[in-house]
Amino acid sequence: MLGVGTIVFFMSQLNPVDPTAALLGDDVNLETIAAKRAELGLDRPVLEQYFDWLSSAVRGDLGESWFTGESVTTELIRRANVTFSIVFGSLLIALTLGVSLGVMAAIKAGRWQDRLITVTSSLGIAVPNFWVALILAAVFAVKLGWFPAIWTGERTETLGGWLYSIVLPCIALGTASSAAIARQTRSSMIGVLQQDYIRTALAKGLPVRRVLFRHALRNAAIPVVTLVGFQLSALIGGAIFVEFIFNVPGLGTAGVDSVLRKNVPVTLGFVMITTFVVVVANILLDMSYAWLNPKVRK
C-alpha cells in the first residue's frame, strides 16, 4: 500500500496542471499565487512534502483538500460508503446470478439450457457496463419510473431507501461479472462433475442436491474464487463509469475530478482507500482458498 502511495505521489508531481491557477482564477498576481503555494506547502522540496504526507497517512490522516479545505479522510470515507455499497452489491448479484447460472449450465451441459446460458453470458461479457447502465436508466428509470435515474440523495437514510437507490447501478455493474463468473463456474463444474467421487457420492445414495452443493460446488469453487479476486478490481474501476451515469457521489467521481484539477491529497486518498479495500478483499479470498482446498493449509 505504501508502495502504491509513493508511486502515485511522485506521478502526481508530473501532472502539468497548476492547482493554484484553478483555485484562484485567472486575474491574480504572482504574490497571491506564491502565498497560496506557501499555504499549501507546495514551495517546499518534493521529498519533504512526500515525508510529510507519508507520516500523516500512516496515522490515518490523509490531509485536507486543496480546494474545499475539508478533511480528505472524512470526505472520502463518506463517498467510499456509496461506492463500495455499489461494488459489493454488484459482486453479490454477480456471485448469486453467476454461480447459479453456471451450475445450471453445467448440469445441462450440451443441451439447450446450456447453450442459452453460454450465449447470454458471452453477450454479457461483450457489452460494456456503461451501455448497460444507460439502457437500464432509460428503461427502468425514465420509461417505467420504478427507480431513480440519478442520485438525488433523498431516501438514503433508511436501509430500504439506500438499497432502492443503488439497485440500478449494482445491476449495471454486476452484469459483466455475472457473465464471467457463470462461464468459469460452468467449466469448472463440468470438470468436477465428471470425477469419480461425484459418481461415488451418487452411489452412496446421497440426494442429487447435496452432491451438487456439498461435493461438487466446493471443489469447483476454487477457480471461481480466483476470478472473483480479479473481478473485484474490475468492479471498482467500472464503478467510476457507472457513478458518472447515475450521478452518484462516490469515490470514482471524486477521484477523477481530483486528477483533473491536480487535487493531490484527494487523488492520493482515493488511491489509498481503493488499494486498501482490494488488499483486504484479496486476503479474505486467500483465506477462503484454505477453507475450500485443504492442500493449501499448512
Add this chain to the structure above:
Amino acid sequence: MTERPLLEISDLAITFPGGRGQWPWQRQSDVKAVQGASLSIGRGETLGLVGESGSGKTTIGRAVLQFIQPASGTIRFGDFDVTGFGRSVPAAYRRAVQVVFQDPVGSLNPSMTVGQIVGEPLQLHFGLDRAARQARAAELLISVGLEAHHLERYPYEFSGGQRQRIAVARALATEPELLVLDEPVSALDVSTQSQVINLLERLQDETGAAYLFIAHDLAVVRHISDRIAVMYHSRIVETGEADRLCEEPRHPYTELLLASIPDPDPKLQPLKSRRRRELTVGGELGASGSAPTESCPFAERCPHALDICSTQFPDPFPLDDGGWVRCHLHTSGPTLAGQPITQLAVV
C-alpha cells in the same frame, strides 16, 4: 447355486447416442456398448468380468449402479427390479450396492477428510451421530489396514494403495451385499495390487459381500474370482468356473487373452509367445468402430473363423461347469461340442 442368485442380468443391451456427424443436423449411428448380456452373481460370490478396453465391461457395471439406463433387458437384484427404478433409486438399493473405482485420485473428494468420506454414508443410511460415526469409521479404517488417526487427514496425504483402501472402507461402510469393483487395482503397482487383492478377499470372508470384479487383467481376475465372464466388443462370449476357463478355454478370444499373459518360466514363455503370434489375426489392435449386431464381433480377428461367423451371432452353448460359450466352433466346422479350444491347431 440352487437358490436364486443375488444379481441377475438378462439380455441386457445398452446403447449410447452417436456423436454429431459432419454437419450439426447429422447424427452418427448409435454406439452399441453392450448387447444381449446375461450373467448372474450368487451371494458371497465373486464374478470376474474381463475384456479389453471398450468391450463394455465398465458399462455393465455402471448399469448395475444405475448411472445409465439400459436400452433393453433386465437387471434384478434380490427383490429389486433395478431396470424399473426410473429416476429415483431407492435408498435401500444404494445401501446394498456399492462401488470402488479405478482411479484412487479422482474417486475421493479432495476437500473432505477421510473421516467425512467414510462417515457420510453412515450418517445417510444408518443415521449415526457424530461420535458413533467416528468410532465406526475408525473400525472400518483398521479393517482395511489403515489406522484410526488417519481419519483427520485428507486424501492427498495418502499413496495410491492407501487411497484405494480408503475407497474400499467407504464402500463397506454401508454393509453392502454387492460391491462393484471397477478395475480397482489397475492403477496400482504390482506389489500394491496383490495387497489390495488379498485385502478384498479377506473382507469378503468377513462380510459375505458378493463382488462384481471388472478388470482387463485375466491373471488378477483368475486369482480373486469364483467364476469369470469374458467380454469382447459388446458381447459376453464365455463364462465359467475361473480355473476351468483359464486352463481349458472354450472360446478363441479367451485363449488369446490367456496367451497374452506372460509366463514367469523362461522355458515356457517362448512357446507361449509363439502360440500368441499364431492366434493373432488381423493385427494386435483391439476392436474398433461400432459393434456388429448380426455377426460375431470376434470373427475378423479369429484364427478359426467360419463362414457362418460373419452372418450370425451364435447362441450360448452350455458347458459342464455351469457356464456357457458363444462360438460356432462348438456346433459346426470342427464341432468341438464343449471341448477346449486349445485342441484346435491354427491353420
